[in-house]
Amino acid sequence: MQNAKDLKEYREELKESLDNEFLRTTLDNFAVAYKAGRANAFKDFDLPQLIDDVACAKDAAASRIEELYEEFKKTAEAAGAHVHLAKDADEANRIIADIAKKSDCKTVVKSKSMTAEETLLNHLLEDEGLEVTETDLGEWIIQLRHEGPTHMVMPAIHLSRHQVKDLFSQVTGKEQQSDIDKLVKVARRELRRKYVEADMGVTGANFAIAETGSIGLVTNEGNARLVSTLPRVHVALMGLDKLVPSLDDALKILKVLPRNATGQAITSYVTWITGRNECASAEDGKKEMHFVFLDNGRLEMAKDPVFGEVLRCVRCGACANVCPVYRLVGGHKMGHIYIGAIGLILTYFFHGKEKAKNLVQNCINCEACKDICAGGIDLPGLIKEIHARIQDEDGHALPSILLGKVMKNRKLFHGLLKAAKFARPAVADGEGYLRHLPMMFAKDQASVRCLPWPTTPSATVGKRSSRA
Amino acid sequence: MTKNIDKEMVDLFRTKAELVSATVAEVADMDAALQYAVELCDSKEACQLLLSGCEENLSGGAEALCETIAQKTICAPELPKKQFDQLKKLSDDKGFNCIAKGMRENLGGIDIGFTRVNLGIAETGSLVLNSCKEEVRIATMLAEIHVAVLKKSDIMADAFAVSDYLKKEMGKEADYHAFITGASRTADIERVLALGVHGPLELHILLLEG
Ligand code: SF4
Numbered sequence: 001m002q003n004a005k006d007l008k009e010y011r012e013e014l015k016e017s018l019d020n021e022f023l024r025t026t027l028d029n030f031a032v033a034y035k036a037g038r039a040n041a042f043k044d045f046d047l048p049q050l051i052d053d054v055a056c057a058k059d060a061a062a063s064r065i066e067e068l069y070e071e072f073k074k075t076a077e078a079a080g081a082h083v084h085l086a087k088d089a090d091e092a093n094r095i096i097a098d099i100a101k102k103s104d105c106k107t108v109v110k111s112k113s114m115t116a117e118e119t120l121l122n123h124l125l126e127d128e129g130l131e132v133t134e135t136d137l138g139e140w141i142i143q144l145r146h147e148g149p150t151h152m153v154m155p156a157i158h159l160s161r162h163q164v165k166d167l168f169s170q171v172t173g174k175e176q177q178s179d180i181d182k183l184v185k186v187a188r189r190e191l192r193r194k195y196v197e198a199d200m201g202v203t204g205a206n207f208a209i210a211e212t213g214s215i216g217l218v219t220n221e222g223n224a225r226l227v228s229t230l231p232r233v234h235v236a237l238m239g240l241d242k243l244v245p246s247l248d249d250a251l252k253i254l255k256v257l258p259r260n261a262t263g264q265a266i267t268s269y270v271t272w273i274t275g276r277n278e279c280a281s282a283e284d285g286k287k288e289m290h291f292v293f294l295d296n297g298r299l300e301m302a303k304d305p306v307f308g309e310v311l312r313c314v315r316c317g318a319c320a321n322v323c324p325v326y327r328l329v330g331g332h333k334m335g336h337i338y339i340g341a342i343g344l345i346l347t348y349f350f351h352g353k354e355k356a357k358n359l360v361q362n363c364i365n366c367e368a369c370k371d372i373c374a375g376g377i378d379l380p381g382l383i384k385e386i387h388a389r390i391q392d393e394d395g396h397a398l399p400s401i402l403l404g405k406v407m408k409n410r411k412l413f414h415g416l417l418k419a420a421k422f423a424r425p426a427v428a429d430g431e432g433y434l435r436h437l438p439m440m441f442a443k444d445q446a447s448v449r450c451l452p453w454p455t456t457p458s459a460t461v462g463k464r465s466s467r468a
Numbered sequence: 469m470t471k472n473i474d475k476e477m478v479d480l481f482r483t484k485a486e487l488v489s490a491t492v493a494e495v496a497d498m499d500a501a502l503q504y505a506v507e508l509c510d511s512k513e514a515c516q517l518l519l520s521g522c523e524e525n526l527s528g529g530a531e532a533l534c535e536t537i538a539q540k541t542i543c544a545p546e547l548p549k550k551q552f553d554q555l556k557k558l559s560d561d562k563g564f565n566c567i568a569k570g571m572r573e574n575l576g577g578i579d580i581g582f583t584r585v586n587l588g589i590a591e592t593g594s595l596v597l598n599s600c601k602e603e604v605r606i607a608t609m610l611a612e613i614h615v616a617v618l619k620k621s622d623i624m625a626d627a628f629a630v631s632d633y634l635k636k637e638m639g640k641e642a643d644y645h646a647f648i649t650g651a652s653r654t655a656d657i658e659r660v661l662a663l664g665v666h667g668p669l670e671l672h673i674l675l676l677e678g
Contacts, residue, residue, distance in 0.1 A: 007610050079641045137665055138656035156656055164657050184662040185656060191666065192610075196575045200557060212638040222609055222652040222667035229605045230575075247635050251627045265484065266592040269667075271599075272634065273643035278602045280572055286642070 011356040020330070023158050024415075027327045030157065031419070032322045037263025038372075044207035050256050055376040057249040058241075058312035062302045065311075068210040068243040069293060075213030078151035079275030081289040085240075089119035089350075096121060096202070097128045097236055099290055103233050105130065105199035109191075111205025111217070111224035112136040114315055115237050115294055116153055117337045118212045118350055121202070133194040135223040137187050141377035144171060151332025152339050153261050158330050168387040191223075200252040206257070206314070208291070214274040215242075215291065216250050218257060220267045228273060232282040235290045236273075240298045241311040247272075251316055253374075260374040261316040295351050306385060310349070312375030313342050319379055324419035325362050328412065334362065340344040341369035348386045353393065360387045364416070471621045478589045478675065479622050484593030489663065490652030490671040498551055498617070501674045502582075505615045506558040508672065509542055509580050512613065541565040541574060542661075543611065544582035545603035555582070571606035581611030581668070587630050588623040595651040595673065597631055598637065605644065609652075614668040616648070621677045 042050075061068060073083040082099075086092035092115075100108070109128050110116065122132045122143070134143040137153035142148065144167055144427060149155030156164075165178040168186050176186060202223050207216035214235050217224045228234050244250050258264040279287035301307050320326045320340025333345025336355045348356035360383055369379040495501045544555055545568055552568055557568035569572075583604060587596040596617050599605045603669045608614050624630050627647070638641050652667030663669050 026658065033659070135666070136656070138655045139655070154656060154659065157659065159657070161658055161660075180657045180660045181662050183657060184665050188665055192577070194577070209638070212635070213640045214643070220653050220655075221665045223665075225605060225609050225646065226666060227597075229602060229609070247638065251631060254627065262655075264488075266594055266647065268648065268653050270647035270649075271595075272638055272643070272645045274638050274640065274644075277600060277642045277644045342593055347671070456638070457477050468544055 016087065022160055023330045025330065026157060026160075027330060028419075029323060031327055034263065034318075035150055037113050038260065039316075041263040041265060048243070049373060050252075053375045054254045054256050054314065054374055055309075055312055057244060057252050058314075058433070059309070059373055061244045061249065062241065062311045063306060065240055065243060065299065065302045065359075068245060069240060071210040072208055072243060072291070073346045075211070076289075076291055077213075079213055079274055080286070081213065081291060084290065084292045085295065086292060087295050089294070089296055092119045092237060092292055092296075093121050093124040095292055096290075097124055097130075098160040098239065099233065099235060100128070100130055101305070102199055103200070104233075105233055105287060108132045108200045108202055109196075109198040110136075110139070111204070111219065112139050112155070113202065113237055114338065115188035115204050117149065117305050118239075118296065118346075119237070119294065121237065121309055132193060133191070133198070134434045135191050135194065135227060136219075137184065140187060140191065141167065148332065148337060149337065151317055152315050152322060152453055156391050158332070195226045195230045198231040200233040200235060201229075202235045202237060203227055203232040204234045205242055205291075207244055207245055207253065208238055208242045208293070209245075209250055210243055211246045212274055214247075216254070217269075217271040218254065218267050218366065219269050219271070219272070220264075221282065222269045225269055225271055228271070229279070230281070231289045232279055234273075235292060237292045237294065239294050239296070241302075241313070242294075255315050256374045257314050257422075301349065304404050307382060308343070309350070309375070309377050310345055310382065312377050313346075314374050315342075315386040316374045318372045318374060322372045324366060324368065324370040324416055325364060327419050329362070333359075335359065341373075341383065342377070344383050345379065347385060349388075353390055356386065357394075360390065363387070414467050470518050473678075474623070477623050477625060478620050481590040481593055482675070484590065485650070485671075485673055486607065488593060490593065490650050490673050492673045492675065494675045495617070495676055498676070499554065499616045501615075502551065502558060503553045504672075504674060505542060505544075505555070505580055505582050506562060506564070508613060508615065509540055509559075509564055510562055512579060518622070529539065529569045533555065539563070539565045541567065541578040542580040542582060543567050543569075543570060543571060543574070543578050543603070543607040545571075545601055546583065567575050569603045571603050571610065575606075577610050577612060578607065579611065579612050580615055581607035581609075582615045582617075583608060584617045587633060588618045589625075589627055589630060589647065590623050591626040592647075592649055594627075594647045596634070597646045597648055598642045600642065600648050605646075608646075608648070609667045611668055612664070613670045613672060614648075615649075615674065617674045617676055619678055621678060 076083050084095045086095055125132050134140045141156040141164060150158040161178045161180050164183055165176050168176045168183055174459040190422050203217060205215035206218045258267045276286040277288045302311055323340055326334045326340055331339040336347040336351050344359050347359055363378050365385045367380045485492050536643055542559055544552055546636040556566040585595040585597045637645055651663045651669055651671045652665050653663050657662050
């Protein structure tokens with residue numbers, strides 16, 4: 001989360017990250033493993049075609065997003081579910097708090113939802129006196145630590161097993177061991193009780209299918225199945241961008257999402273829910289079902305000729321995985337709530353210029369995210385555009401804090417360049433210079449215009465094949 | 469009404485399911501499947517979590533939930549009566565508790581959840597399970613081992629091939645379907661894979677002839 005109040009604080013935070021060896025080693029290892037895993041997952045497929053399918057399906061949905069919402073509402077309401085539309089984060093939280101009040105809910109279990117992170121739902125629910133428990137292991141860990149996620153798919157990637165052990169020892173009041181398998185079992189048992197006690201379950205949704213008024217949930221842990229089964233009330237909170245016309249569109253996205261996110265062909269659980277399902281703890285034996293859609297600027301974005309394609313994002317997290325700057329500083333410094341390249345963009349739209357300002361100048365414009373994006377979004381182009389907008393509004397160039405820090409440390413600097421090359425080999429041309437001038441090296445930084453490339457024979461790579 | 473069995477598809481399904489650490493076995497008929505489940509229950513530790521969960525230091529409330537587990541339990545919701553009776557008989561012989569419903573009284577967890585699944589997806593080694601009945605959802609999530617019986621002729625090529633079936637089901641007033649692929653997993657701590665974070669620690673798929 002981006003909480004620095006001013007440049008000075010942001011500078012402090014950056015320094016902390018740059019000094020964090022564990023974080024960097026973890027992210028470095030991850031970047032390498034991710035690349036191999038993804039390549040393997042897609043080896044039997046025509047990847048550009050798959051990405052194109054996602055882009056087309058999402059674009060088509062965005063072009064009639066309001067119509068799809070109406071269709072979803074009609075179908076879902078006919079099945080006895082409640083459908084709500086919130087214009088902003090506060091309204092979404094308010095709606096959910098009101099549902100809790102009206103249905104006399106005291107305890108809430110949640111499965112992971114980036115949309116709920118976007119609205120900071122837990123804060124409001126807790127202020128209203130509700131007990132909220134995250135059940136996704138990573139989310140639970142960061143909830144207990146009172147911090148935001150550092151990755152959209154692996155929220156606690158910045159923490160070591162020893163940190164988790166200390167945390168769990170504190171929570172259970174008993175000494176735990178640093179064995180990951182055992183820590184996972186402790187979470188299993190501790191969280192089981194929470195499901196049993198909960199009145200309300202809150203999930204996100206990866207798909208909202210207009211045709212049948214259904215949602216689709218993609219998870220590995222299976223916690224969304226329990227969250228949507230045991231409590232008597234189920235609230236699914238999702239951005240309007242999750243709407244698709246039919247199941248077939250969802251299946252197209254499902255083909256790419258897990259492969260691009262973690263290199264898995266599919267996650268352990270994909271759950272499709274329509275209407276009010278059987279629920280023994282509900283008064284009439286049927287679940288009280290609410291779908292809450294969040295606008296928060298999405299409707300306007302859908303009409304924007306430049307930024308419309310942002311709505312193609314399926315939140316796979318890949319644009320962070322390959323980002324050399326993310327590898328260097330981690331999620332808390334490379335996004336406010338949404339992390340990675342898409343995080344820089346969404347922070348500007350959802351959380352405002354002030355939160356985005358410190359972030360966008362971190363982009364070195366290496367274009368690795370553009371190559372990897374599940375929706376084929378021109379992420380670097382859009383970041384540049386936002387950069388320009390903020391400069392226009394502020395009337396001066398944004399200072400390059402990260403550059404200053406990194407340039408002072410030879411090891412870090414070369415690490416960054418190597419990471420950029422690894423992420424996207426063709427960033428260097430045959431002569432060993434960066435072809436694109438990273439944004440943070442631009443403008444006032446004329447003296448560093450030509451950056452010496454760490455020389456290895458493989459630096460002379462051919463032109464990359466780009467997707468049309 | 470004999471459907472064709474595409475051997476290649478069955479092999480692909482098996483390979484993909486095993487890749488995500490599911491155990492795949494062939495059974496000649498339902499009797500053999502029921503036998504498999506009871507034998508598996510017999511050979512497993514009383515509570516696998518005793519080794520790795522209950523024995524861990526838990527807070528008071530979580531420990532109390534563990535204590536509700538008295539006897540080995542198999543839950544088989546939605547089985548035809550004849551098959552359930554047979555399973556019950558086999559279980560009784562071993563001294564296991566065999567139930568078709570009442571999962572809400574067993575939220576501490578059970579040993580085996582036994583289901584027949586509707587379809588299989590070869591491309592990803594996934595099972596398609598109609599989970600409209602709450603008992604099915606809870607049994608397949610809170611069991612330490614999920615044993616699923618899949619007819620070979622119900623294996624489809626990919627998710628698009630099950631879309632007609634699924635659309636019809638999702639078009640009903642209420643519906644809850646799941647694609648299940650391997651056991652419940654997480655990599656949230658240091659990206660190390662751990663199975664059984666909330667749901668089953670093991671998934672056994674029994675491929676039924678026909
Ligand atoms: S912008 Fe693209 S790569 Fe990044 S999370 Fe969204 S879909 Fe994935």
